Structure formats: structure tokens, C-alpha cells
Amino acid sequence: MFRGRPRHRTYLLMPHLPASIVPTLLPFAPLFTAPTWRHVQVLLTGTLLAQGPRTVAAALRVMGLGHAPRFERYHRVLSRGRWSGVQGSQILLGLLIALLPPGWPLLIVVDETLERRKGARIAAKGMYRDAVRSSKSRVVTCLGLQWICMALIVPLPWSRRPWALPFLTLLAPSQRANVAAGKAHRTVIDWTLVMVRLVARGLTRRRWVLVGDGSYSCVRLGWECLSAQAALISRLRLDARLFGPPAPVPPGRRGPKPKKGPPLAKLATRLEEARTHGTETTVQWYRGETKTLRLLSGVCLWHTPGWPPLPIRWVLVVDPADPLAAEAFFTTDLTVPSVRVIEWFVLRWSIEVTFAEVRRHLGVETQRQWAAKAIARTTPALLALFSIVCLMVHRLREHWASLPRSTAWYFKPQATFSDCLALVRRTIWAEGNYVNSLADQDQVVISRPAWERVLAQLAATA
Template sequence: MTLLPKWFAGVLNGFAPLFSARIWPQAQLLVVGALLSPRKRTVTAALRVLGLADDSRFGKYHRLLNRAHWSSFQGSRVLLSLLLTAFVPSGPLILGLDDTIERRTGAKISAKGIYRDPVRSSHGHFVKASGLRWLSLMLLTPIPWASRIWACPFLTALVPSQRYNEERGHQHKSLTDWARQMLRVVQRWWPGRPLIVVADSAYASIAWLHDLQQGHPITVITRLRLDAALYDPAPERQVGQLGRPRLKGDRLPTLASLMHDPKTCWERVHLNRWYGETHREVEIVSQTAVWYHNGLPPLPVRWVLVRDPSCRFSTQALLCTDLLQTPMQILEFFVQRWQLEVTVEEVRAHLGVETQRQWTDLAIARTTPATLGLFSS
């Protein structure tokens, strides 16, 4: 076994209980080889960079991924524990939730599907991609030596296509179903820590957001449609009043109409962090309301309307399920979501995501989450 720096060996030793004594040295070699490989992150490339290209027992390294008994789920818990100890020992956990497509083709890649390619598509141009959809939960934390927020992936799940589930007789779970399950898992791991989740508009679902407010609520910050149906809270029920209780009050003007209303009072605020910038002034207006749609439960939210005085971006709306959060806090949390995109691009460029060549289901389910975890390690 190659001697590793003490600080690096100390990090890896946290994962040692997940492996048997026989395969733990092999796991360490694959981790080091994956970090040092300049291009593809195949098992062969990892062995070659370590000088093990002529090892006649190279098959044992492949078996580590496609047969050996170890839990990547428990590895996620260990990784999160290390991240919290190092960067967020107390206070709420700020989490980023995002899905990405790993472009893979081939008849043996059974869980693949056809999805919209978010990198190559635009508002007016739709591009399809064949590949695997991954849902990743990342810890948003300031890194002292980097002087910025990093999004550190710690829990990544494969979201199989609907065709894959139908062929195997499995119940298909949507992206929001997987997201709910992952967030509840983290809540069970750290029951005493409040969770604040930042996500894009794909998770602006009344039913999903309402579910996360049951029991121990999870705060979610995401985008809100400018034409969303917002209402006053339901009035108090009077003594002797008949009929079912009201779910909502009077209809409020849409955010789109408020955006163009000259009577709207905008407040100018200064942000220390913005998309690719360190300083930016924007104008905001905020209020609480009930978001409601027929057949769905009413959802109390705080909405924030954001516009740019210099008109460099279009006016947009945000929502937060915690009514006590201030508009500035909501905006500062949401701006951190950009770091999720940065992390996805960096793991593609520097850690070789999409260059793996595993095709067995177990190896696929392990390799990409492990590669994303290397970014956080």
C-alpha cells in the first residue's frame, strides 16, 4: 500500500468501517488513483497512474465496485459527519438540491432514459440527451481558505427512468419523491439541526412543499411563478358558522401585476454575494400569503419579488416556506444555489464524471456518487 499523507489518511480512515479488512486497501488505492488520473476515471486509468498497470489481479478492483459488500448510503452519512465537524459544527444546515444528467449510451445501461439536456438546451431550443439522472444533495458552506461558498455533494441517488421501473414492475418515483425521501433521511441523521433547502423551480410544487412542513418542518426556498394564485389567510371561523372551514381568504393581485404597479414600494438592498460578483444592488418587495390551487392543500409562504435597477436580469419571484425568514435572508440563501451549478461543472472537468465505463447496475449506482463525494473530501 502506498504511504499516504497523514492528513489524507485521517480523512479516509473515517470510511474504513464500511469495508472489510481485505478490501479496504483496494478501496484506498482506487480513491487515490481517481484523484490523480488526469482524464478518464476508469479503474484501468486509476491503476495505471499508480504504477499498477501490470497487476495480474486487476479484477479485484472491478469487483470492489460491482460485487463487494459495502454501503455507499452509509458512506454518505460518514461524509456529511466529516463536513459538519470541519465547517458547520452548529446551527442550521443549508442544503442545495439539484439533479443532473450523466450522458451515457449503450444497451446495458438499463436505468438510462431520455431527458432534456440542461446544458445544451435554452428557452427556445430543446435538446434531448440519453443518460442517467442523478439527484444530489449538497451542503452549502463557506470555505475559509477559498473565501466563498462551496456546494459539497454528500448524498447522491440514481433516479431511474419510468421505462426502467415499468419493465421491472417497480412503482415509479418522481424526482420530488426522491427529494423528499433524501431530505427526511438527513433529518433522521441529524434530528437536532434545522434544515434549509435551496432548490430550483422544478421543486416549486404545492403538494411537495406542503408534505415537507408536516411533522418536523423543513424550510424550502425556491422560485415562484409570477402568475401564481396567492390569497389572504383564511378568516377565523365564527361561532355557529355552518359549512366546511375556508381554506383561503380573498384573492391577491398576481406578482406580475405588482411588478408593473407604480404604487408598489420597492426597497433597495445591497448583497455581498451575487452570481459571479461580490457586490450587487437589487430592489425587493415581500409579503406573506397563501399559495393555493384546486385540489391541493393551502401553503402559507413568504414571497419575495426581486428586480434589477440596471435591468441586467428580468424580475423574478422567490418563495420561502418559513414565514419568519426575512426577505434579505431568503435572497442570500437563494443566491448560494449558483454554487450547485459550479460544483457540477467542476466534477465534470476535474473528476471525470461521464468518463466511467461501468455497465453493471451496482457499479453504476456506486461510481458516480463516489466521484461526487471526492469533490467534498
Template structure:
């Protein structure tokens, strides 16, 4: 068994009470191997990278995921507490919600469904794919050593299809139902904190906004043909009938965008990940969004490229009417960090390469790998405090700030340098390797995807 380094133990030890002592030793080894292993994140590849390729009792490591009695939700709560304490101990918190598709095939994967592949589809071309759909809640936070906001996964839940629910004899829960439960769960975990959630147009659902707006603020996209109304007039003395809940119907946002009388204001968005700044024009107002008996007060914001009076137009909403239009747009622009995180966990942490068949192992592995993204970030932040974090540099490319690949490479170099494996037999022959050659091998393995 290896000797785990101090920084690794500091981050992992808070999870010890979720497992029995023997299982937690296996958990630490699996997490260590999942960080170090390139390519597939199967149990066997993890065991090989930590020197246990000849382990006769390899099946006990599979049982950590398929049979172990531990709570992934409790682990999510601990992870959230670590991230908040490290990066945002005070002030408001911003979260992003989005679905990601794990492409999987095979008849033994019970929750598998056919979904639209958002990454490969376009407006003119629809691609469907077999796989598992996950709803992930990510903490959006700036890092002291990064040039942009990062999306750190804290809670990931499966959102299976209606066909799977029928086959299991269960009531189907929509993605918005899972989102409502996630928002209410985080509100219980973070009492007294101001919470804001960013979502795409799929979360602009009146029932979801109405059920959660007492606990959090929502920023989402809004349909240009949404039914908006004025505030209901005050009830007068002697008035008969029910009290009105809404006033007169307002023009649609598409009509507002096309009207010559609409007042627009310019806004320069912050520099994005490509080092580009963009100027847009905004128009805003407040209204009541009403449909089928559900009513939510919102502030709407129309957005168009600067200098393009004919559009294209997009619309955003905020359930906090006091937010200014510029704050709504700049905050919502952080949502792109979720797409970056989803791409990086596939490229660097092996999401979609796992091969479990057990339903419980399938339900645990992908959330663990997404959570590993946040754990690596926590480790890299601790190594940054020690002056060990650096961006990859060469003669033809100089990074301005570390990215996740640099953070992962730094963590790997630290673990290789500090972790001692005692699996070698006593008669092992030691070979001397030139330091320069060892450095080349370490660099190649540290950035291996």
C-alpha cells in the same frame, strides 16, 4: 502496495467499518488513484497511476463496485458528519438540491433515458441527450481559504425515467419524490439542526413543500401566476359548514409586479465569483399557496434589476415566513455553487468517463466521484492548516483565492510526495532528475484535468 500518508488516512479511516479489511485496502487504493489519475476515471486508469498496470488480479478492483457488500448511504452519512464537523459544527445548515445529467450511451446501461440537457439547451433551443439522471444534495458552506461558497456533495441518488420504471415493473418516482426522501433522510441524520434547502422551480411543488416543511425550510423559485390567497377568516359563532382553509384570492405576482402601488426596496448582492456586485429591487409579502387541496403558507419575494420598472421579474418563495426578503435573496444566490461543482467534477474528477456496465457499479460510481469532490476539499482544508495550500500563480495571472483545481493540485502534490510505492523490482535502475525538471513535471501533472 503503497504506504498511505497520514492526512489521507485521517480522512479515509472513518469509512473502514463499512468494508471488510481486504476490501478496504482496495478502496483506499482506488480512492488514491482516482485523485491522482488525469483523464478517464476507469479502474484500469486508476491502477496504472498507482503502478499496478501489470497487476494480474485486476478484476478484484472491479468487484469493489460491482459485487462488494457495502452501503453507499452509510458512506454518505459519514461524509456529511465529516463536512459538518470541519466547516459548520454549529448553527443552521444550508443545502442545495439539483439534478445533473451523466451523458452515457449503450444498450447495457439499463437505467439510461432521454432527458433535456439543461447545459446545452436554451430558451429557444432544446437539446435532448441519452444518459443517467442524478439528484444530488450538496452542503453549501463558506471555506476559510476560498472566496466564495462551495457546494459539497453529500448524498447522490439516481432518478431514472418513467420508461425505466415501466420496464422494471415498478412505480415511477418523480424527482420531487426522491427529493422528499432525501430531505427526510438528512433530517434523521441531523436532529436538532436548522436545515434550509435551495431548489430551482422544479422543486416548487406543493406536495413536496407540505410534506417536508415541518423538518426544513425551503427557498425556491415561484411561478408568477401561482394561486395565492389570504389567510382564512376566523370562524364565527353559529357559522354553518366546514371551517374555511383559505381566504380571498390575491392578485397574481405578475399583477403585483406591474402595479404602480407596489413598494420596492433596493438590495446590493454580495460580490459574485467574477468579482461583480449587482443591485436589485425587491417587493415582498405573505400568502397562502393553495392548489388541489394542498395548502402551504409562504413568503414571496419579487426581484427585478435596479432601475428597470418594466422588469424582467422573477419570484422566490420561502416556507419560513419570518425570513426577510434580503435574507431570502442572498441565501438563494448561493445555489449557483451547485452548477460550479457539477462542472468541476466533470472537468477534474472524470464524471462521465467511467465505463462500468454492471447496474450496481453504475449506481455507485457517479455518487462516489461526486463524494470525492468533498473528500478532496476535506484533504485540502487539512493541508491549508499546515500552510501547504496555495493558488496557481504565474506572471500573467494571479489568483486571489484557491479554487478546486488548486485544492486538487495541492492534494496531488502532497500524495506524490508522501506516498511510497514498492512495486519496483529489486534490480531497478535509478536515474537522477534535475530538481527543476522534476518540479515542472509535478506542476504539469498536478493541474492535469
């Protein structure tokens, strides 16, 4: 499905990788040389097993390589290694698409996230709004790095809600950093256009949907999605400039043809119409709940100065239980029903859960690289590791029923990412260290180096 230039070599897997999760990693082997691939496996396994900060040093310690004389080779995988993260994202997207059930749409969510980092040697940092700490009445700004992430919405058998599995993440340097480096500044939309082209290059002639919040409500992005065989779904301002179709041009009339018709009423003035004449519909809402809303929809042209009018389907949403709640959404696919527009936009929230999980369980914001190439690679790799863990768990079908780790005082109805990570860790520890034990023995045989690794991990502070 994806085009690339894999290197044909013989790759060996390290002995600490269990056979049950090896097939998940083998598709990424052609990205690296044979020595680098061995180092990548050590770093990946150590990152999964480590607790607390996810640094290269922490990964080496948990793998029993704290006294390795050539430890710098593992650092060079990120800072100097000649491998392509873009090709890796294409491979990962292909693996994730294989998880989609028949009939499930190809929904890709895009959103930006802030990695709180500071330091004189981190050139791409800037001051951004911290969405985690900010509220409607209080805006908190923070120094850090801005990342733009694309994730595929995938329904997983161990959860009632679909998950957002990241596959492509790019660093968006701040305007101040670009000016200091003498480079032209790229906005969030500029980087998103690049990512749309990268995804479209692999998904040849396959329809897909890009879902973003209000930051991606842009005519320019809408036209780019149409050229990439994609549909854009996002919020729409209630005062957006909407127009009807242009009137037919009389035969023989010379001059430029009109691109848009008469202006339409602002959506802000049609709220009462939506409450009285809107279609009452039950939609799938957040947390797996259902909600009754009134929808008013139509097809028109959305115009922004400097760009041709974009044909869209707008959906005005009002809540009968809350007279003050009103929102508008749009899609560039005029055939999508209004209910689907709302339900697909609701699925966008899964990426916010993913961002919280990678911070809590995979150590995003704890890495300490200073080299520009290592910074640009580490956070995308940790976000991709979230998806790789889900791919590993998907192969362990016999554990799905017992995946939620419930206790006597807490019943867990469905599994979360912490359960998935715990299963992968348990599999690595068990199959990687206890391979000499027989299934019918009461005692477990473990080697002295493996025993020391387990004790060191248990005794280390968080």
C-alpha cells in the same frame, strides 16, 4: 449525530496514503470489510492520481497494479461489494458540517445533473434536456442518466465564494426504464422527498434549509420540508395561486372550516407596485458582487389542488436597471428576511460550478461500468470525492496561502478545485514515494517501483 451500524474491525491503511490525509478517510472504514477497505484505498488513491478517464483500470495502472492477477476484485468493490452508500453520505455530511463556521446556516442545495451515457446494457438511461448545451432559444436533448444531488454550502478559507460540497447523490431512472422493469415511476420530486427524509433522519432536531431551482417549487415538497424541520427556498411562478388567511369561524357554526381565505392578486400584476413601492435593498449577488434590487414581500397561503394550502413568504424582485427583469421566490420559513431569501438562493449556483468541476477534473462521464449496482455507485462516489478532496485540503493548513497556482503570465487571485486536487496529488506523490529522503538532503531517494509509476503516468496520453 448519525445513526448507523458500523462494523467493529481492525483496519489497516495502505502504505501509499500520506499520514496527513489518513484522518480524512478513517471515518469511512467501518462501512467496509477489511479486505474491501484495502481495495477501496487503492481505487481512491488511483482515482485521485489518474488523468483522463476514471476507470478502475486507469486507477490500477497509476498504482502500479496493471499486472495484478486478481484485478477483478477491485471491480467487485463497485459491482458486488456489500456496503451502503447512504451510510457513507451520512458520515460525509457530518464531516462537512464540522467545517461550518459559527453562525453559518445549514444550507443544503438540491439539483439534478445529466451524465451523458449510452449503451444497450445501461438500463436506467433516458432522453433528457442537456442544460450545458441548451440555451433559451435552443433545447438540446441527450441520452444519459439523471442524477439528483444534495450538496452542503460551505465557506472555505481559500476561496471568497462558498462552495457546494456534494454528500448524497441518487440515480433517477427514466420513465421508460421503469416501465420496462415493471416498476412504478418516481419523479424528481419523489426522489427529493426520499432524500429529505434521509437527511432529516440524521439531523435530529436541527434546523436546515433546502434550496432548489424552479423544478422543486412544489407544495408537496414544502410540506415535507416542514415535517423534516427544514425550510424550502425556491422560485415561485408569477401566476401562482395565492390566498389570504381564512376568516375566523363564527362560534357554533357547523361543518368543515375553511382552509384558505380570499384569492390574492397574481404577482404578475404587482410588478409596477414592486418598482414604485418596493424596498430598495443591496444584496450579495453572483461572483461575489453586490446588486441593488427592489423587493416586495408578503405572507400568504399557496394552494395546489389536492394539497392543503402551504403558508409561505413570497418575495417579488425587480431590477431598477432592467425594467423587463422580474422574478419571484418563496420560503416556507415565515421568519426569514426577504434579503436572506435572495442571497441564499444565489448561493445555489455553486452546485453548477461543482458539476462542471467534477466533469473536468474527476472524470464524471468517463466511467465504463455496465453492472447496475456499479453504475449507481460510481458517479455518487466521484461527486463525494470532490468533497473528500476539500476535507483533505482543509487539514493542510500550511499550504493555504500558496494554494492558487499562479504563473508569471497569470495571477490567480483565489484557489479553485484544480488547485486543491493538485495539492492532494502532490502530497500523495511526495509523502507516499519519498519517505526515505531526509529533509536536509539535496538528493531525493525514490524506489524503483515508485519511479516506474511516475514515468508511466507522465508518459501516458491524456
